[in-house]
Amino acid sequence: MGFGHSNTWVMLMIKKISVVIVLLIMFLQPKVISAKGFKYVEIFDPKQEKVVKVVQLNSEINDMVSSWVKNVDSLYGIVDPITDDGYALRIPLDPPINVETKCLKGLINEVFILIPEKQPPFFMVFENESKVNCFSFDGNIDELSKALDFELK
Template identity: 55%
Template sequence: MRKKILIVMFVFIMLLHSTVSSALGFKYIQIFDPKQDRVVKVVQLNDEIHNMVVSSIKDVDSLYPKSKPLTDDGYAIKVPIYPAVRVEGKCLNSLVDNIFIIIPQHEAPFFMVFEDDNKQLCFPFKGNVNDLSKLLDFKLRS
């Protein structure tokens, strides 16, 4: 229970405090490990990762089926979307500037998005975790 509270607090802190960018305007992806309770890797956002995540969120057609999606294992990945993308679909109508990809160890991965009014929505991640893992140069599944 303590870890779940820490994860929720971490997500809100990440939401409230944007990643410090260098003068060149670089954006960074953060990979958080709830078991270690810290960011374990920071990766510079590139076009390939950006396009993969944006195309996945635009293809959302259903909500994540679990009522309590947070987990004590796996990884949480914060991906800044720059420039922000307007998503208008069946389940999401919002301007998206950050996406959280949650990859539990033994369950299906999912997106977590906060709408304009800070309402949290979760959607199944239909992208390939292995491809994402290669792009991030980080093993997301064992």
């Protein structure tokens, strides 16, 4: 393996690690809550390393995502699901939902949907501060795009 190939690999790993760190910071940072208590969906673009759109949570989005999460039935099968392309959505659920499936049990108040360009989309749920689970996504990206007024593909 030559020096040029090794350098490319190192740069790729640094970029992936940077994207993961930015996503974790975005996902774990405390959110400012307005006086009215509105909740917002955040659409993050890893290529730009920033939130590119914020949409107020409404019943259509909340009900759509809640129904998808309640029907989660399998873990996401890709070993390294984090990519530096596509979009990552942080979706608060209001009210939080109680989920009882074969692979997810508990009260869920926030869901992340990652939509890579070259892999299937998936849910990411934080069970606690140290445990993240990824689940297969069986929702309709086009329907979600329409509800968010944002092209997710």
